Amino acid sequence: MTVSHAHSHLADAVPPQRVSFTLNGEPRALMVRPFRRLLDVLRTDLALPGTKEGCGEGECGACSVLIDGEPVNACLVPVIQCEGSTIVTVEGLADHAALHPVQAAFVQHGGAQCGICTPGMVVTAAWMVDRKLDASAIREKLSGNICRCTGYSAIVASVAAALGDAKAPASDADGADA
Amino acid sequence: MPDGNKLSSDHRVGRSIPRPDAKDKVTGALHYVDDLPFDGLYGATVRTQTARGRITGLRFRDGSEHGVDWREIAVVTAKDIPRISKLDGLDPNLVSLLIRDQPFLVRDEFRHVGEPVALLAHPDPEVLRRAVQLVEIRTEAATAQHDYRVPPTPDQVQHGEDGPDANVFKRILVSKGAADESAAAFREVFDNAAHVVAAVYETQAQEQCYIEPNGMIARVEVAPEDAEGAVWPRKPWKLIVEGSMQCPYYVHSAMTSLFQLPDKAVQIIQAATGGGFGGKEEFPSIIAGHAGLLALKTRRPVKLIYDRVEDMAASTKRHPSHTRVRAALDADGHLLAIDMDVTMDGGAYLTLSPVVLSRGAIHAIGPYRVDHVRVHNRVTLSNTPPHGAFRGFGAPQTVFAFERHLDRCARAVGLDPVELRRRNLIVRGDTLAISQRIDEPIELHKWMDEALTAARYEQRRQAHALFNTEAEISGNPLRRGVGVATFMHGAGFTGAGEDRLASEVMLRARVCANGEGGVEVCTANTEIGQGAITVFTQIAADALGLPLDAISIARPDTDQVPNSGPTVASRTSMVVGHLVARASDDLVRNLEVSGALSDDDLRSDPDDDRASALSDAHGRKYRTDRLRRALCTAATQESGPLEGWATYERPPGGQWDDVAYKGIAYGTFAWATYVADVEVDLTTFQTRIVDFVASQEIGRVLNPMLAEGQIQGGVVQAMGWALLEEQIYVDGQMRNPNMTNYVVPTFADVPDVRVLFQESPYAYGPWGAKGIGELPMDGPAPAILNAISSALGIDIDALPASPERLMRAVLNAQAQEIR
Numbered sequence: 001m002t003v004s005h006a007h008s009h010l011a012d013a014v015p016p017q018r019v020s021f022t023l024n025g026e027p028r029a030l031m032v033r034p035f036r037r038l039l040d041v042l043r044t045d046l047a048l049p050g051t052k053e054g055c056g057e058g059e060c061g062a063c064s065v066l067i068d069g070e071p072v073n074a075c076l077v078p079v080i081q082c083e084g085s086t087i088v089t090v091e092g093l094a095d096h097a098a099l100h101p102v103q104a105a106f107v108q109h110g111g112a113q114c115g116i117c118t119p120g121m122v123v124t125a126a127w128m129v130d131r132k133l134d135a136s137a138i139r140e141k142l143s144g145n146i147c148r149c150t151g152y153s154a155i156v157a158s159v160a161a162a163l164g165d166a167k168a169p170a171s172d173a174d175g176a177d178a
Numbered sequence: 179m180p181d182g183n184k185l186s187s188d189h190r191v192g193r194s195i196p197r198p199d200a201k202d203k204v205t206g207a208l209h210y211v212d213d214l215p216f217d218g219l220y221g222a223t224v225r226t227q228t229a230r231g232r233i234t235g236l237r238f239r240d241g242s243e244h245g246v247d248w249r250e251i252a253v254v255t256a257k258d259i260p261r262i263s264k265l266d267g268l269d270p271n272l273v274s275l276l277i278r279d280q281p282f283l284v285r286d287e288f289r290h291v292g293e294p295v296a297l298l299a300h301p302d303p304e305v306l307r308r309a310v311q312l313v314e315i316r317t318e319a320a321t322a323q324h325d326y327r328v329p330p331t332p333d334q335v336q337h338g339e340d341g342p343d344a345n346v347f348k349r350i351l352v353s354k355g356a357a358d359e360s361a362a363a364f365r366e367v368f369d370n371a372a373h374v375v376a377a378v379y380e381t382q383a384q385e386q387c388y389i390e391p392n393g394m395i396a397r398v399e400v401a402p403e404d405a406e407g408a409v410w411p412r413k414p415w416k417l418i419v420e421g422s423m424q425c426p427y428y429v430h431s432a433m434t435s436l437f438q439l440p441d442k443a444v445q446i447i448q449a450a451t452g453g454g455f456g457g458k459e460e461f462p463s464i465i466a467g468h469a470g471l472l473a474l475k476t477r478r479p480v481k482l483i484y485d486r487v488e489d490m491a492a493s494t495k496r497h498p499s500h501t502r503v504r505a506a507l508d509a510d511g512h513l514l515a516i517d518m519d520v521t522m523d524g525g526a527y528l529t530l531s532p533v534v535l536s537r538g539a540i541h542a543i544g545p546y547r548v549d550h551v552r553v554h555n556r557v558t559l560s561n562t563p564p565h566g567a568f569r570g571f572g573a574p575q576t577v578f579a580f581e582r583h584l585d586r587c588a589r590a591v592g593l594d595p596v597e598l599r600r601r602n603l604i605v606r607g608d609t610l611a612i613s614q615r616i617d618e619p620i621e622l623h624k625w626m627d628e629a630l631t632a633a634r635y636e637q638r639r640q641a642h643a644l645f646n647t648e649a650e651i652s653g654n655p656l657r658r659g660v661g662v663a664t665f666m667h668g669a670g671f672t673g674a675g676e677d678r679l680a681s682e683v684m685l686r687a688r689v690c691a692n693g694e695g696g697v698e699v700c701t702a703n704t705e706i707g708q709g710a711i712t713v714f715t716q717i718a719a720d721a722l723g724l725p726l727d728a729i730s731i732a733r734p735d736t737d738q739v740p741n742s743g744p745t746v747a748s749r750t751s752m753v754v755g756h757l758v759a760r761a762s763d764d765l766v767r768n769l770e771v772s773g774a775l776s777d778d779d780l781r782s783d784p785d786d787d788r789a790s791a792l793s794d795a796h797g798r799k800y801r802t803d804r805l806r807r808a809l810c811t812a813a814t815q816e817s818g819p820l821e822g823w824a825t826y827e828r829p830p831g832g833q834w835d836d837v838a839y840k841g842i843a844y845g846t847f848a849w850a851t852y853v854a855d856v857e858v859d860l861t862t863f864q865t866r867i868v869d870f871v872a873s874q875e876i877g878r879v880l881n882p883m884l885a886e887g888q889i890q891g892g893v894v895q896a897m898g899w900a901l902l903e904e905q906i907y908v909d910g911q912m913r914n915p916n917m918t919n920y921v922v923p924t925f926a927d928v929p930d931v932r933v934l935f936q937e938s939p940y941a942y943g944p945w946g947a948k949g950i951g952e953l954p955m956d957g958p959a960p961a962i963l964n965a966i967s968s969a970l971g972i973d974i975d976a977l978p979a980s981p982e983r984l985m986r987a988v989l990n991a992q993a994q995e996i997r
Contacts, residue, residue: 049213050206052452054389055486059917062389090206103204107196110883113891114707115203116390116452122204143926146917148389148453149707151890153930154883 021082023048024092034080039063041079042089050090050119054146061145064120065089071124071144090119093126102126102162111158113149121145125159135165190716190726191945194883197712198731199705211393211421211449211483218397218479219252220303221472224296224313225492226288229322229561229910230336233284236296237314244308251309252299252476256285258409259471265438273463274435279337280527280564282436282467287320289336289526290563291911292492294464299472299480322561322910326523327500330559337528337559345559347524348532350539352839354611355550356515367515367550371506375590379503379579380976381959383523384496384899386568387922390452392462392493393483394421396469405477415439417470420447423462424454425744426702426734432463433470448734454706455895456567459746460530461493490915494566495905497534497557498523499575503583506550511591513602515550516611518542520576522557525564531557534565536672538572540843541956543611544580545622545666546602551611561910567746569892570955573667574899578977581663581960586973594639595964596630599664613840614832616847618938620875625936626664626851629873632934633853635660646969655860658868661964663957664851668844669748669949673834676753681826682740683757685718685765686819687812688730695809696728697765699758701742703750704734708951709884710750716880717755717944721762723781723799728806740823748848748949751880755944757824765822766800769808772820779804829942846940848948850874852893852957856965860988863981865901865966870958873934877948882935885950890931892954898923900959904978 020029023046032041042048042065054062056075063074066088093100102125105111112118121142128141138159139152147155185192202208226233236255238248256271259282263270271285272278284295295315300306323334323345330336335344343349356363368374401413417437423429426446433444446466451458465482472480484492499522506515520538524531539555588598603622609615630636642658649656670676683701690696699718705711711731718729732739742754769775781799800808812820834841855869872893879885902921906913914920939946959977966984967973972991976983 043213048206049209052210052390053212053485054391055917057486057916057918060389090204094205099201099204103201106204107200110194110196110887112197112200112203113709113887114388114390114451114453115199115208116210116388118203119206139925143924146389146922146924147891148387148455148895148922149891150887151892151894151931152925152928153890154887156925156930 017080019079019083021084022086024088032079035078037075038065038077038079038082039074042074048089048091052116052119054117059146060117061124062117062120064123064145066123066127069127071127088123090123093122100126102129102159105158105162109158109161110154111150117145117147121147121155125162128159129162132163135160135163185945190719191880192878193881195712195716195726195881197709198715199711208450210390210452211395214395214420214449216395216479216481218481219299219301219472219476220306221469221480221482222298222306222310223294223468223482223488224298224310224315226284226291226293226295226315226317228317228319229291229324230289231317231319232287233295233315234318235316237316239312239314241309241312244312246305246309246312250300252472254283254297254471254475255295256281256283258475259283260410263435263438265435270436270438273467274432275460275529276532277528280529282464282471290561292563294468297468297472299476324560324910326498326558326560327521347528347557347559348535350535350555350839352539352542352551352553352555352611354613357550357552364515364517364550364552368504368506368517371514372509373507373587373590374504375507375583375587376502376504377583377586377973377975379501379582381499381575381578382977383498383565383905384568384903385490385905385920386455386457386495387917387920388453388455388457390422391484391486391489392422392458392465393481394419394462394465394469395479395481396466396473397479398470398473398477400477409475414443416443416445418445418447419466419470420449421462421466422451422458423448424451424458424704424706424746426704426736427741428460428744429463429466430736433466436467437470437474444736446736448704451704451706454745455569456571456746457493458706459567459744461566486917487915490920491912492563494529494564496568497531497565497572497575499538501576501579503579505583505587507587507591511588511593511598511601513546513548516543516548516553518553518579520553520555522572522575523560523565524557525560525562527564529564529566531565533672534567534572536572538576539839540612540672541573541665541667542576542580544577545604545664545849547604547608548611553611562907569895570952571747573952574896574956574959577663577665577956578960578963581665582963582975585661585964585967596635596662599626599662603664612843614842618846618940620849620938622664622849625849625873625875628934628936629851629853629871632873632932633660633855633869633871635662635853638855642969657858657860657969658856659965659967659969660853660855661961661966661968662851662853663961663964665956666847666849667748667953667956668847670753670844671747671749672843673836673841676826677828679743679826681743681754681757683742683754683761683824684740685758685761685822687765687809688819689810689813690728694728695806695813696724696730697722697809698730698732700732700739701754701758702734702736702739703742703754704745706745708750708888709881710745712884713751713755713880714758717758718762721759722766723802723805725802748951748953750951751947752940752943752949753826755947756942757826759944760824761822763822764824765820766798768820768822769812772812774808774812775800775804779808845942846877846948848874848876848950848953850953850957852961854958854961854965856962856969858966858969858984863984863988865979865984867897867929867962869932870929871932871934872954872957873936874950874953875936875938876950877940877943878937878946879935880945880947885935886933888950889933889954892952893931893958894923894928896955896958897928897962899977900962901978901980902927904980
């Protein structure tokens, strides 16, 4: 078995083109080979390694980002498709020091364990929360994001809490004490 | 415990403290190995394509059409590695583990698809991907063994001499009662039994499927005059490896052996690690070696990151197993004797198989009283990548067979499966199959009843019987069933294993960012998602009487932390956590000796009822402000920061006899009853888990939120093993090495797992805590398969209970009815 063909030879052969989009609120323009994966461009060219690669084929959701407000697997998107788009990565969720409510809820309710699926998970969850989707849809809406640590319940509880549907036991708020 | 069973509200242990690492995880600020700033070369691995043979040559095909210039690509093969180590005279190319049989790079003969043959390095990973495709491995085929269950033909022998032990990596016999006397005496128990029940059970391989694939970065520090020329430097040099791993000192030992370096010349650093589950226990040593070889050859930093396909195809998995069970019972359903025969598939090299087999053997009969026992265990070779460490470590396989078999026995005797268990569970003072007497205050019957009550077992069982009868009449395709498994898991290394590890923990005084005194906890135990740094913080804070923010946890770096043993075997909280508490005590004693603390600094509050972590605790408690001031002084003293140390000491009690396989295997066990409620659709043969209750006694719950999350995660991983996960091998090649075709549970596949804890503190865990990491992997598969078997009225004895398997079982049963 060898390294998989995540990139075809053809994709490498096409010369670089200019691509511009809005990334985490900032306008960005760069010269890139058009068929490179958005995931690689984000992680390498734009130095935003928060977005993770778990499977490289759109199954695990670790590379979830928002493109024009919708959650997308960045490992399946040729960067040229993002021309003129608005992209939000995990690095763009927090408002400076203030965590997005869903990030705060993950901290409080144990939604992160090893943390490698967490960036993609909170991106999809933030989309749910920002859209004010119903808490009963959490398991369906997040089913494109795979976590191998938590067994999912603490993530469901975190998202429910961020949606204002606080049914789950939280951590001791005063536990993170002085 | 001096404090009875409850902790006062002053305690940090016992509370759901959020993880100190959570914020960096939710913001994406935490850097895993592939996220670290890096300026160097990328590495790639060229691998065998067939299951067994001999390499006759390598050909590097012309790559000019593909933008590949071989003059720009560094190549390492086994020829670059000396044949004889100057340290021990052995072949340094063989990975140092239990024995040395697995090569870092194939020299000549190979035993599985995906075995590493050559390593390439280049600055552009895309060029590298194409270069790998251009390497042609010329081979001479040899006869592979694809079925671990049958003895090899002479041309398949690869381990040991031809004969009964050919290709057998390890045999273990557990024996008790009449089986210790004679075969005839043992047979007589079966001859005189009211019921004899026999069946065969099988389990499949399982991929750990941590979401972060394996990866390492290696760099070398070589004297300038050695920078070119010889591949192996002549002057002293240093190897530094950073990456995703569970056990920095395992990697360290493997690197000193491969590179023939003294301990100080190898530095291993754990990067943030995105899940392990055993998959990053022994295997990362090989990747570290590969990255190190490329770094040594090129004198540049080299990063070697697997993608999912390579990770799944080449790395270790859970051992498949095949188990025969024969049980003798009296007319009332008491187990008289058990005869078991366990075979596990070790894969192509021995790696950790003997210890996996051992844990399987010891846990095989579970928490039941059986006077006459014979368990034959063997682990054999087959030509697949080695099977290795995976959460549960052999126990899930044997627990599955035995707990499934108890349901079959219950039917033979005419009892409810729970009643059969109730009649056979051990009570305090009974001995396990391995002749370990359980003297801790267990109440398994009561704990089982609590699980059954929470699961509404009795009501569901009755309702399901009614439902299934009506469904059959009305043509409703749904069938419902509820199933139970009662089991145990021993934490820490088996027998004298912890003595041999002789783990050490060090705490040192430090100055916190706010200028106040605090401590740094130095262990080699890694945070892999299970919450190690949170729990260590809680333990040290409580042991010292300091706030949480006075505690920091050192990054596992072999230049900085002592060897507190590997992060495996459910040992981190219980064994190492206990050492953290003892090292805290030692640090306070050293502060007293140095004069930094005196009687004037003692707490004045006589009612301070804060329990100590240890039954033999120091007992003197100091005012927090005085202690912090003393630590601040001790951190900045001229001779370096003051330290406190603890080294593992075996709890009092008996010994383990590794030859007879009798004695004290573990200081304690965690005990559990799991209940699964399922619905099977006879149209699609899909199983839906409607409800799942996981109830366990774990000594002390150090952090309820983390403990619950770890149990839920383990249960869901086991649900995947029970229902979904299966690797397809054709001629030793995994045909589904990707997450599209190797399916793990998603949000939509599983219910909320309901977790219950009982606490019966263990004297040698911090505040009584026992290990829980692996426990939740053991019980779900048998509980679920018992539920499915009950729903269908057909015994399902192999994993996974996929729709295909259930359909075949139901159709076979119908065909037999017609006949």
